[in-house]
Amino acid sequence: MTKAHSTNHSTLVFRPAQERFHSVRDWLESWHSFSFAGHHDPNWMGFGPLLVINDDTISAGRGFGMHSHHDMEIITVMIEGELQHQDSAGNSGVIQAGDVQRMSAGTGIMHSEINASAQPCRLLQIWIEPNHQGLEPAYEQRRIAITDQHWIPVLDPNNSKAMAIARPVQLWRLKLAQGKSIQLPALAYPQAWIQMINGDISISGVTNASHLALRRGDGLGFHLGRADMHQIHSSSEQTDLLLFGLG
Template identity: 60%
Template sequence: MSDLSAEAQQQDAALLRRPGPERFHTQTEWLDSFHSFSFAGHYSPDWMGFGPLRVINDDVIAAGRGFGMHSHRDMEIITVMVDGQLTHRDSLGNSGLLQTGEVQRMSAGTGIVHSEMNEADQSCRLLQIWIEPSKDGLAPSYEQRAVHLRANDWTPVLDPLDPEAMAIQRPVHLWRAQVARGKTLELPSVEASQYWLQVIDGEIELKSLSSRNTLRKGDGLGFRGRPTGLQSLESRCDQSDLLLFALN
């Protein structure tokens, strides 16, 4: 066995896979939610988050329902609107619609109260993400943007140095990509201590020097340090929808 092969196999062993069907699941009359990490009444010491990434909730909210006014503090909350629309109201005076393709950033800081209601006549789907800030006690803030995705490429959503993207109170990068069948992506050239890949929809093949792994809707994959053995990601369906985090 060559040194390169041994290194590649070590990289594969270091990958942390979170299969979508094994996520925690909350089902009520109006909410269908899958939790990648421990959340609310769901707890496992093995799934308390990944570095500063604490929550990835994949929520489907029924028409006319939602989350009433509730509070947060000392957490960076990012909402990626996958389908439909959601009405946001908060104690900072912000009020409006979050629609398909838009992303909301809310820095809870010293405290914020908000509601998220689906006031439309059809269900909506979103991913809500919580990331720990670099320090507590910061002033709360809010921002919302439409993200115009590049074809078959990573589009920055969070980037502390890119004025075209949003930034949170931690040096985190987040990209979204929608990839057509047979198209491949390389990892962005950003150095980070940890990465997390989340499949919103579709199916991808993860190609490394020693193996190939298939990831499907709801699957997550974490890796610590830049994986030298990882070559590319290839979409195996008409359109795969992905999020990639670079975490420090």
């Protein structure tokens, strides 16, 4: 198995959905792309500064009580339903499907995440290592309007339409209709990771074969030296994915 933290220019890191770590409680089902909590594998400690991608489904009326974080950039991408956020800095509100929240834990912050609705909710929680420790905590939440067939910027320090974190990172979300194709956007940083939210895609030119297929929950890490990785093709009606550019 290829180590997920490898930065070799020729390395292509494939993380099949069914091989992710799996946690189940009576109110939470979580799939971990990288080592997390009680799941530890030295081969899967992250990809560059990208340390955590948790695909969480939280039951109605349940959630995470107050708990602490420090020196971490935490991004929550709401996929289905809604989640009530409250933190020790006085921030509170409801994160709904289509919203993205960023929280710089910095010197320390306490927060809770509760699904107060009558329906389960699904989200991706992402942790990225900041460039510096001991920063002042920060919080931001935005509604990200997703337009089919377009890369929508979520994080980008050089784009005023996107949010920024304490690390040079770009993040896009893409919804692509069945049968449609699109080229990768111009990434400013040397490493990239694709995380499938829903649907099926193929990527041309990434292996000796003509296409590499990715499905719901799959992840793919690569180095931008692979100039032949140039196009994504949707083979599903509900293709939805994230693309990270990692500095």
